Amino acid sequence: MSIADYWRLEAPRFRLEATKCEKCEKLYFPPKVVCPQCGNKELKKVEISGKGKLISFSRIDKPADEHTYVAPYYVGIIELEEGIRLSGSLVDLGDKEPEEGMKVEIAFRKYYPVGDEGVIYYGYKFRPLLMSLED
Amino acid sequence: MEKIVIASASMTKFTDHYDKDIRHLASEVIASTTLPLNLSPKDIDALVIGSMASQLFTRQGNLGALIAQENYMYNASAFTVEAGEASGQAAVRAAYSLIKSGMHDYALVVGVEKVTDVLKLPKLQSIVGYVNMDSRYEVDMGLTLASMYAMMAKAHMKKFGTKREQIASVAVKNHFHGSLNPLAQYRNKLSVEKVLSSEIVASPLTLFDTCAAADGAAALLITTESKAKELTDEYVEIKASTLAHSPVRLADRENLYSIPSIKLAAEKAYEMANVTPDKIDVVEVHDSYTITEIIALEELGLFKRGEAGKATEEKQTYFNSSIPVNTSGGMKARGYPFGAAGVAQLVELYLQLLSKAGDRQVKDAELGLAQAVAGTGGTSVVHILSTV
Known part of the structure; x- marks a missing residue:
């Protein structure tokens, strides 16, 4: 990129x-x-909204070049409240394994660095939905 | 309407050809495809190259001109067709069209890929992802093609109760077929236990659910039946050649257990060839991952949805059984040099239909089908061949 x-x-x-x-x-x-x-x-x-639920997931042990620094990690397909489906990495899982149907929300995170002193690419990933006041 | 036929076919062994450049691999199959017909490469007026990523693998583009140069084919209309992992069969379709249109007399399809100069798996995963998936909305986020097929495998297991062992049995069967094919990369047999106990690539898929890196080339000479008759008695007819798409992004699809572009291409192919799936005698399908073969068999209508896993475990897809699938060993065992592999699928059908497939010969094979897919289903190509 x-x-x-x-x-x-x-x-x-x-x-x-x-x-x-x-x-x-x-x-x-x-x-x-x-x-x-x-x-x-x-x-x-x-x-x-950036809020939705996890449709499916996989744990990547053998990543592509750009993401070796973070492996192993989970990726998944997320369905947002608006009905849109998209792919992304899952973060902030702690010791837990993700579950299908789990509520998630957007988290702004690092994707990958380019070169030794290059630009670091950022963008959305997904984390388990934090409890809101209404909950 | 005159029949369009394959008058000659050949391939190199698929393996780590550390001593050969991409041009050498291509030149080898051009010679072994034209010489038996007493044709010179100079007689060929169209050269269609199927290659997925030569620019990225070996920093060489415009393979049409390069390979024409190597073989003094300056009069041929030579160019590359790229359709990701489906490049090989997409090139066959382009060559078929050139002959069918009447613009050319002899079209040589050369599938070629030089992969093993990329030494590390992460780099290879990166190239395969960026070529076949949505780079900006899948690959940049960290998803790999293996993780996509892992989620498709999970969806298939959940929807139909397909067992993990049944998915692994695809690799076992294709390695068995590979053991019967002298040109296969892997000729060792494999057990379900071995597949399941190998390293995880993307859960639940392991290393043996995937293909290894290999170099290689495969070629077909496509012409009209009347021109073929002047050269040889042995040729097979191309009854159908179709191509279709579904969303490149897996998330945009209705479900994760199907590949709509395969079904779309297959339906068009059966109509074009005027045959039904139950008439097919031998099949070469895309098995870049074990689950890919199971889904492909269902989309092609050879098995009902949810039944291909069980059928594979019950050995219904062995070369001497009811529906022989990937008798060559498939991409799994014959090897997977991307662009070359798609053309090699048709080389296998050519051999089977002419009863030249040796130890893995399917009895009385008259009608064969080959299918290839790019990524999780962005592009699918289907060809149906028959004896004449």
């Missing part, structure tokens, strides 16, 4: 910015520039 790529990805990666087609009411994450359903180019930027 290049520095320019990183800059372009700030909105979706830092605050889960999605796009919504106001003609057909469809919500897209990752964001799109054209609605593939109706061809509308005027898509509205919307922020999504």
Whole structure:
């Protein structure tokens, strides 16, 4: 990934910015520039909750190059409250194993460093949902 | 309409060819595919290369021109087809189209990949991920292709009660077939226990649920039946060639236990060939992971959803059983040099349909199907071949 790529990805990666087609009411994450359903180019930027549940997970013992520094680690597929599904790493599990159906929320974390003194890429990961006051 | 046929086919052994460059691997199969027909590479007017990531593996692009240069094929229309892990079969489809359109007389497909110069597994995992998955929304986050198939395996187990041992039995069967194939990378037999007790790659999948790195090349000569008849008596017909897609991102799919693009490509292929799945005698499917083969067999309609694991455990997919699958040893045992492996699937069908498959020969094989997939299902390609 290049520095320019990183800059372009700030909105979706830092605050889960999605796009919504106001003609057909469809919500897209990752964001799109054209609605593939109706061809509308005027898509509205919307922020999504970042809260959802874990659909499936796996523990990676043999990671790709960029993530060897953090292995072993868990990854999963998360379904957000808005119905969007996305992939991500799981953090802050402590000694616990993740469970399917577990409630999770977005956590802003390091992805991987580039080179010895290069830029460190950051973005969303998911952690078990912290208790809120209503709970 | 004139039949489109494969008039010659060959492959190198798939292994660590430490002494050979990508151009040498390609040149070897070009010679062994054209020479038996008394054709010179100079007679070939289309050269289609199937290669997944030569730029990343060996810092060499434009393989069409490079391989044309090596074999003095300056008059051929030569280019590379890239469709991730499905590159090999996608190249076959491009070559088929060139002949079918009437624009060319002889199209040579060369699948080739030089992988073992990448020495470390993490680097290889990285390249495979970035080429076949959604780089910005899957790979950057730390997901690997193995972890994707691990979640697909878990979903299949949960939905259908497929057992972990049944998934492992795919590797056992493909290693058995590999033991019968002189060109296979691995000719040792394997037990379910060995698969289950090997190191975890992405839970629940272990090292023996995956494929090893290998180099290699495979080639097919595609032409019309009338042109083939001038050269040889031995050829097989390409009855169908189809390609389809499903979302590259696994999270965007309706469920994790199916690969919609395989079903889509298969349905189009059965229609094009005017056959039904029960008529297929021999099958080569994508087995980059053990679970991939199980899902592929179900999407192809060869087994009902949820039944391919049990059938594999019951040995229904052995070469001498009801539905022979991956008689070559598959990607698991024959070896998996990405672009070359897809073309090699058709080399195996060519040998089977011409009764030249030696110890692993399927009895009375008349109709064969080959399927390849990229990543978790972004692209699927299906070919159906028959005797003439």
